[in-house]
Amino acid sequence: MENVSYEIFILTAFQDFGSKKEAYFCLSLISYMLIIIFNSSLVILIYNEKKLHEPMYIFLCNLLFCELVGSTSFYIKFMFDLQTDVHVISRSLCFTQMFFIYIYSSTEISILTVMAHDRYIAINAPLHYITIFSTTKVQKLIFVSWIYPIFMMSIGMMLSARLPLCGNEINRVYCNNWEIVKLSCTDTSSNNIYGFFVICTFLIPFIFIVYSYLKILSVCLSSSRSQKHKAFQTCLPHLVTLIFFLSSLLFELIGSRFYVKRITNAVTAFASLEFLTVPPLLNPLIYGMILPEIRKRVAHLFLKRKKQSS
Template sequence: MTYEEAADSLGGVMTNASGVTVLTLSGLNYTAGHRVALFSVTLLCYLMIWLVNIILILTIILDRSLHEPMYVFLCNLCLNGLYGTAGFYPKFLSDLLSSTRTISYAGCLLQSFVIHSSSGGDVSILTLMAYDRYVAICRPLVYRSVMSRQRVWALLSLSWLLPLFCMLMNTVTTSRYTLCGSTIHKLYCSNWLVTRLACSTSVAHSVVAYFNITFYAAHAFVIVWSYIHLLKTCLTSKENRSKFMQTCVSHLASLSLFALAVMLDLMYMRFGSSDFSAEFQNFMAVEILVIPPVMNPLIYGFKLTKVRNRILSYVNPPRKHPTFLGKV
């Protein structure tokens, strides 16, 4: 199903008063000779994202010893990465095969909703992982009761539903703008860039935007608070330091990659249109859709011992040596 078909199925929600129905994505300029090479690299990257994430997801699902909160959260982080990249790569690959790079207004809002709700989901799941490590290391005696099966699934449900709700409100208020332009200077759509095309802004959109900022600022506070307590606890015990190195370093690496991606995206929104080269602008635009989805499963797959050993057992299954019985 294309973005246009999916958006049309939503009815009249994604419409605007100006009558603009098609937007142009002008972030990519290339010659015809580079089209095949760029398509091949992009397709290879997308297939790599699917491969590494599916391997980790299936490893966690199939191994019952990995059905613990930390690994369940990790599995959902990978699923969310696949969800977010599905909002970009199919459309971008089709654009590379087309002579025009346009998208319907409804499809643009839908693409923005998928990509940015996935980013919000990353923040929520990474926050849950930080809190899980805090309880496991700082309060180990109550870990099973605090991170019970019912609570884990409730928290996971919220980590999916709340970002979807936040971005739905943002998308609905954005769709009500009257547009005075039709060109988006990026490889994909974002509500912020659509807002820049609006003839005027609305109070409702500003309220939703500030609510979302406050909501995710609270996530950042929980992460910082968790790591302050984790570091304090690790200073008191060699065993806790070992647990921190085994499970928190990979989480910190994922947080760092995501923070870098968000910073580059903010730089793009603030400076990208004028102060940087086209190549660096494109890198800033897509880094959040390339580096974290590829690196997260690799980081956790190599760093977490139980996951690494299980994957290696699939790749290199232990050989059974035959037993020969003979007469004496």
């Protein structure tokens, strides 16, 4: 194949959407609007309510903001393509979208790790919680949770951007790094090694999360009924969020790295979208329904507005 520097990419997965594009557009628009409303509402609530200016809610605020970044980087381009017959994206916009989607996924893992550590300290060493999670430490944890993924993904994007390509068709509905690497005309060993290194570095937080919740479980088993209930209330949303996100991210990794003949392109496309659509939509609902302080503040706001209107 001829070595060409392509300035546009063609997103071929839209071909399987057929005549149902309008229905998918409406569904996507509703989903995106709900994500914006739910996540923004909780972020604003946590920001405005001084009683929620605690480490757990500050971390939650960052998690919800991260999901807004990931959803926006995907949905806007996706909905635009559903309304057109030519599904192309410029090289610069492709790498920009890819960068922010990967920032979302990697930062989400980092913040979930920090939240697991927060719950571990709160349940295993409650008397030292305020001392351990000082304002300075919370700021440092948030900074690292964002800056480390940005640094790692920036290197990955630079490695992919330098590759000469022999094609420009991406079998996805959004830009995917592995799909671009597969289009390269040259040896991609450095990209593969770095990709493996990145995956390994994010396995460490996963191991830490599992360890934290196992320790929490061991403490809960030897605690009183009221303490078990309190631990269950605070840890359940984190666990549900973690399971949803990791399972959907696993679908995307398997779908992008392994080709399975029995799975159609449409199924692969939808499976690869799960980590971008399901967690941002469900997480604010999960936290809003289960965390008692969030429920109280939401109920208080509704009652306040009801009194003002009457």
